[in-house]
Amino acid sequence: MRPKTAYHDDLGDLFAEHAETSPYNAWIDRPALLDLAGDVKERRVLDVGCGAGHHAAGFMARGAEVVGVDGSATLLRHARARLGDGVELWLHDLEQPLDFLADASFDDVVCALMIHHIDNRRGLLSELLRVLRPSGRLLLSTTHPTADWRHFGGSYHSSEWVDLDLGGSGASIHYQRATLELLLGELLGAGFALDRLVEPRPVPGFREIDRERYERLSTAPTFLALRLVKPGA
Numbered sequence: 599m600r601p602k603t604a605y606h607d608d609l610g611d612l613f614a615e616h617a618e619t620s621p622y623n624a625w626i627d628r629p630a631l632l633d634l635a636g637d638v639k640e641r642r643v644l645d646v647g648c649g650a651g652h653h654a655a656g657f658m659a660r661g662a663e664v665v666g667v668d669g670s671a672t673l674l675r676h677a678r679a680r681l682g683d684g685v686e687l688w689l690h691d692l693e694q695p696l697d698f699l700a701d702a703s704f705d706d707v708v709c710a711l712m713i714h715h716i717d718n719r720r721g722l723l724s725e726l727l728r729v730l731r732p733s734g735r736l737l738l739s740t741t742h743p744t745a746d747w748r749h750f751g752g753s754y755h756s757s758e759w760v761d762l763d764l765g766g767s768g769a770s771i772h773y774q775r776a777t778l779e780l781l782l783g784e785l786l787g788a789g790f791a792l793d794r795l796v797e798p799r800p801v802p803g804f805r806e807i808d809r810e811r812y813e814r815l816s817t818a819p820t821f822l823a824l825r826l827v828k829p830g831a
């Protein structure tokens with residue numbers, strides 16, 4: 599995979615640290631997906647774009663068995679340290695088929711802040727549908743289109759590839775903007791049914807840490823989090 603984002607080598611180490619403490623990850627995205635997931639005890643969960651394993655750790659702490667896939671060897675090293683030797687982790691380019699995973703072998707797929715990096719979304723979504731069992735769930739988060747519009751400007755309807763600075767760190771991430779119409783069109787077009795959509799705000803614990811930022815992030819769109827279902831047999 600061409601290292602075009604902040605996720606590789608020394609920038610990968612920086613990103614792993616960023617994902618640990620950034621309020622966007624720790625206080626908005628991760629709690630939102632855990633909330634959408636509900637009880638995951640003894641469920642088999644695939645985490646695509648698992649990065650440094652933060653979501654996987656949260657799901658494992660609630661009793662799930664997690665398999666992680668990511669295209670960054672650097673981030674998988676962080677995931678291994680966080681999750682331990684017993685967890686199955688795959689280094690793989692998610693633009694390509696998931697041939698190493700069996701049909702209908704997962705109860706849930708977590709796809710956190712990753713889909714917007716993928717060009718071949720049709721191929722990836724069809725693979726996620728294949729590895730989910732009937733009635734299995736896709737828990738997906740991505741950038742909120744109005745947050746992107748506010749940040750990058752231009753037309754709301756743009757689906758251009760953009761580079762977002764990572765908090766003044768010198769690293770940036772490369773991804774494709776998508777309107778709600780485009781995102782939902784692709785997910786429903788792939789065969790998923792929409793069960794729930796939320797526009798997550800920071801959870802109250804963050805207020806104790808940084809009240810001013812909590813108030814600010816509570817009024818602004820940041821991410822979308824969706825629970826989708828593979829239609830039953």
Ligand SMILES: C[S@@+](CC[C@H](N)C(=O)[O-])C[C@H]1O[C@@H](n2cnc3c(N)ncnc32)[C@H](O)[C@@H]1O
Pocket residue numbers: 599605617623646647648649650651652653667668669670673690691692693709710711712715716
């Ligand atoms: C914003 S990070 C999210 C990481 C993790 N899901 C989290 O929420 O902490 C995006 C992740 O997608 C991975 N990624 C991006 N493009 C990829 C590709 N083509 N194949 C595999 N992984 C990819 C990156 O390596 C990175 O770990």
